[in-house]
Amino acid sequence: ELKVEQNPLFLSMQEGKNYTIYCNYSTTSDRLYWYRQDPGKSLESLFVLLSNGAVKQEGRLMASLDTKARLSTLHITAAVHDLSATYFCAGMPMKTSYDKVIFGPGTSLSVIP
């Protein structure tokens, strides 16, 4: 059964700094997703990573996927306060289960001025 782990679970960082959130998954996953959730709000899709070596960037966020290591990373460059949110990675078990998406526990990011 696919399990998704993230670290760190809590991250407090200063504006302007760089940091990386790590997402490990236990079994082969067809694809890897990153979502953002603001307090009291729903989930917003950030990235969909479909293949080994995939890299996607949007603004100050860059996500990558290494399927051999079963690892995805979300890199934050020159953080700003607006990036404060909880970030979830999620995988989809292979050969299933269509839209059965398994989420990690989330990384709560706080960017301090």
Next chain:
Amino acid sequence: KAGVTQTPRYLIKTRGQQVTLSCSPISGHRSVSWYQQTPGQGLQFLFEYFSETQRNKGNFPGRFSGRQFSNSRSEMNVSTLELGDSALYLCASSLPGTQNEQFFGPGTRLTVL
């Protein structure tokens, strides 16, 4: 294009009652998934429907059920409510395809007293 809508947004029920939540997917999306989000358990997959058929089910008791209508709208029902059912219930819709990117609704906040 309108996003995923969920009704009601907030519900307060008492133990033993039952509740029905509704989800309208993005126009053209035929897959609808339901998730339960709690501080303790995080985001957990409940079930997924496609073309009025349940294709996947998570590890929840039979008190949790759902259905999908011919217009892709979906409902989920929880019977004999327990205190532990208090959660944010999120619905997501997607187009069938390689990415299966899910778009989430605003959620229904259920409180069981």
